[in-house]
Amino acid sequence: MVQKALLSLLVLAVYSAYAAEIRHVRSSRAPSSSPVELPAAPFVVSLTDKVPRSSAKKQALRELRGRASSSQTATIAGSDDDEEYLTSITVGGHNFTAIVDTGSSDTWLAQVGFSCFSLDSTPIPAADCFFGSAGFDPSTSKSFVSFPDTNFNISYGDGEFLTGAVGFDTVTIGGLTVTHQEIGLVTHAAWEGDTVSSGLIGLAYPGLTSVYNGSNPDLDGANNSLLYNPFFFSAVQEKAVKEPFFSVALNRGSFAEETNSTLDPNLGFLAFGGIAPVEVTKTSVTVPVQGFETTSGTSGFFFYAVDVDSWVFPGSNKRHTAGSVILDTGTTLNYVPTQIAAEFNSKFKPPATFDEDEDTYFVDCDATAPAFSATIGGVEFTVDPKDQILPFLDDTGNVVCISGTQDGGPAEADNIFILGDTFLHNVVATFNIAENNITISERVAY
Structure with missing residues (x-):
């Protein structure tokens, strides 16, 4: 049996009470496949190792269903099993390692002295939450300002939760500094951590933030949400x-x-103000972010969702399905409609097998993966077969492999699917929060 932390596959995004029931609202803006001239980013931070963490985003998304200048860049790295992308963040002059997530919106850190709980809310030693540090101490920051009578509160689909205080501080990522950033400080955590990261950097829309008026998390809901x-x-x-x-x-x-079990550096870039510094081809498209409507009748943006014109693989006949798709750095795999997942995984040689207990397609580590593409805005983007076979260590230390493209549920209009790291390894995604569009650029093969 594959370890729970590995099968979770980094599905991190959470849903707020405000967005508990939303439905897709299709944009009328047309995609543009004209060459897009994006400037080099003045702020760039490298991404380091991906680390395994328990699953929450897939369930959270199901809860939502039915409802030219220079630039700054940070490098990304990864650690144990390369299952989550991390980078450095400085808060109040103190350095931490945090998860990079385009599928959620809050920036949060564990606070020094936090209490740790099991998933059934039983108190356990702080070490069992497996944060990468003792946490952030706001008393040591000269720039920290408390936000009284508020609370930070995220609940995850697998039973994890984080609650705590709220404040403002100076936050720097990849040389880009915000002087008065609202952050969550986790004082109570049911968290299956990775021993490396101490928090998360959320890059999605304000509609997914998780701060509430009042100090009692049990009273939090749509009526006291403070976006x-x-x-x-x-x-x-x-x-x-x-x-x-x-x-x-x-x-x-x-x-x-x-x-391996070590931190793997140089696994990519997070760039602010321009395109990430990797080689791309002339194949690109700019498409609108798809909005959603809440049950209260208000509409807006939450995730970086796009429409997929068709799924392309042997025998697919460029199959079109209903449902919006999120581009999400915080999810390792692609989660596609049930029938697409079944047909695609049958094309492995030998075919993938579906384990109902694990809700996962397993493949032979030496299998031949079929070709796979997603057509977005009329442009076909191919996933390298190397991204379709992912190795993990099972409970006995043996290497087992799973498919990079898994079952995300039925193809229904209000369902939300995911193009995760399996897809994103092959493109550069540039998110424009002013125009609410995304430019997808094909990467040169590497």
């Missing part, structure tokens, strides 16, 4: 960055890197 600007939205508002877009390039790790 706020996530980090990059604050940077644009403070005019700390010239261009209102950020860009992500995720590198795939090697088979050896994915099965």
Whole structure:
């Protein structure tokens, strides 16, 4: 049996009570496949190792269903099993490692002295939450300002939860600094951590933020939700960055890197104000972000969702299905409609097998993966077969492999699917929060 933390596959996004029931609202804007001239980013931070964490985003999304300048760049790295992308963040002058997630919106850190709980809310030692540090101590920051009578509150689909205080501090990522960023400080955590990261950097829309009026998390809901600007939205508002877009390039790790237990550096870039510094081809498209409508009748943006024209693989006949698709750095795999997943996985040689207990397609580690593409805005983007076979260590230490494209549920109009790291390894995604569009650029093969 594959370890629970590995099968979770980094599905991190959470849903707020405000957005508990939303439905897709199709944009009328046309995609553009004309060449897009994006400037180099003035702020760039490298991404390091991906680390395994328990699953929450897939369930959270199901809860939502039915309802030219220079730039700054940070490198990305990864650690144990290369299952989650991390980077460095400085808060109040103190450095931490945090998860990079385009599928959620809050920036949060564990606070020093936090209480740790099991998933059934039983108190357990703090070490069992497996944060990468003792946490952030706001008393040691000269720039920290408390936000009284509020609370930070995220509940995850697998039983994990984080609650705590709220404040403002100076936050720097990849040289880009926001001087008054609202952050969550986790004082109570049921968290199956990775021993490396101490928090998360959420880059999605304000509609997914998780701060509430009042100090009692048990009373939180849509009526006391206090939406706020996530980090990059604050940077644009403070005019700390010239261009209102950020860009992500995720590198795939090697088979050896994915099965080691060390931190793997240089796994890509998070770039602010321009395109991430990797080679791309002339194949690109700019498509509108798809909005959603809440049950109260208000509409807006939450995730970075796009429409997929068709799924392309042997025998597919360029199959079109209903449902919107999220581009999400916080999810390792692609989660596609049930029938697409079944047909695609049958094309492995030998075919993948579906384990109902694990809700997962397993493949032979030496299998031949079929070709696979997603057509977005009339442009076909191909996933390298290397991204379709993912190795993990089972409970006995043996290497087992799963398919990079899994079952995300039935193809229904209000369902939300995911193009995760399996897809994103092959493109550069540039998110424009002013125009509410995404430019997808094909990467040069690597």
